[in-house]
Amino acid sequence: MKIDSALHYVASVQSKTVKSKSSRNGSRTATSALPGDNVELTSASSRMSELEAQLADLPTTDAGKVAVIRQAIADGTFKVDEEAVADALVQETVEQLRHKQNR
Numbered sequence: 001m002k003i004d005s006a007l008h009y010v011a012s013v014q015s016k017t018v019k020s021k022s023s024r025n026g027s028r029t030a031t032s033a034l035p036g037d038n039v040e041l042t043s044a045s046s047r048m049s050e051l052e053a054q055l056a057d058l059p060t061t062d063a064g065k066v067a068v069i070r071q072a073i074a075d076g077t078f079k080v081d082e083e084a085v086a087d088a089l090v091q092e093t094v095e096q097l098r099h100k101q102n103r
Helices: 003-015 043-057 063-075 082-101
Strands: 017-019 030-032
Touching: none
Parallel strands: none
Antiparallel strands: 017 030
16 A cells, blocks of 8 residues: 555545534534544552552662671671572573563
8 A cells, every 4th residue: 555545545534524413503513433442440550550659669778788788798708698699590580581471
């Protein structure tokens, strides 16, 4: 389909109108006959918005834990649990792959 013919089709569809009730002065107004989209928001939608707002207010870090780790690093006593780090990396990768497959 050429662009010119597509524009002509859109223009012809838009020019179709439906007559509405007469106004006070007796003239009629035209409204578009194109179908519209309906959107229904459920109570779950508003609940999701509330939860998102609550999550935004939560701190992203645990200041106490950060202070303890910072002190352990400064003292030279901080030990990395390689197994725990590896397990967490594997688990995060598995979750990301599952999420990607569900899309």
